[in-house]
Amino acid sequence: MKKLILTLALLTGVLLSAQEMRPRMHKQKHSDLTAEQMAVLKTKRMALALDLTDSQQRQVQKLNLEQQELRKSRRAEMKARREGNDEKPVSTEERYEHELDRLNSMIAFKAQMKSILNQSQYEKWERMQMHRKKNSRSKRHGHRRMGR
Template structure:
């Protein structure tokens, strides 16, 4: 009987430490997102452009063009996040209606189409193909799918 109780206690202790490890892992991801949120739109765009330069082997004119696209997108994201944060703090944040969700989804897809067209103009065929594969890996949920794969 004592052995059974000891085994059960050991099992419970093992479960507790395993859950603690999972929580600490998620904290690291949260820290990374918070650090990115503190960067300016220009800094985020610069980092994204440099990552793309490494992956796609961009020349200088391509880097300048992509920097502009990344800066525009980062500024829009920053403005949207600031707007949401202000609504959340003011307590006026509400779930969007079906029509508002449709409009948001429609605008997002229009932006993606426009970005894709701009990238096609800037990149050569091999670079564009790599860029498409890079974005296809991210899937609809972005970063979450990328980390699993």
Template sequence: MKKLILIAIAFVTLQAVAQDTKKEHRNGKKEMMKALSAEEMATIMTKKLTLALDLTKEQQVEVQELMLIQATDRKQKIDERAKMKTSKEAKTKSPSAEDINKRLDKKIEAKQKMKSILTDEQYKKWERMQEKREKQEKQKPKMKR
């Protein structure tokens, strides 16, 4: 009986340690991405899509342009959030309907551009990748503020 209890305690301890390392890995990746420039982020994303979708050179150039636009917007939003963290009004501001509409409009525009760049087969695979990514984002626990 004592051995069984010791094994159970060891298992629980092992689980706790494993979860901590996953969290640290994710935070390290976030910090690395914050340190990159918009051009570097766009290049990395383009290369990942090239590997996943087997893009041609022409498609790579067009996807690179699209990713650069998205990365620039993302960097701008990160900078805005950093400035808002220091100001007191940021704590009371929540996303407005206008902000949500702008974000969704950009998402629709990017999706249409990707549809025009990719072949039907590539586009279907890209959509599956996006759905998987959205599921993972929803499953992530929200950070405590």
């Protein structure tokens, strides 16, 4: 019985270390793509998942482009702020304004998506958003699901 337990423990250890040694497939950084390229890719993924019409694709691509340009400009602002030598701490008021701006932007985007998509597409899109948010949280905190 002891040999069986020892063998199982060793086998488990070998399997776990083999998984860690396997090269992980990371998404390529999209920082080298333009905002337009990223918007096109995101729109194409959405078109496949939600079965968008041509008209919907054009509208969604416009929204995605606006979002990508906004993200790029915000990243550039943050980068410039971090690189500034006379960096002062961010005040509570600045943090509040930034978060308020971000949330208002998200609300507006969601309302625009609701006006473009039909009911079933919108419901599926919301499920996709929730799934994406759930997965990004677990990756940020280092949690991984076993068996996937």
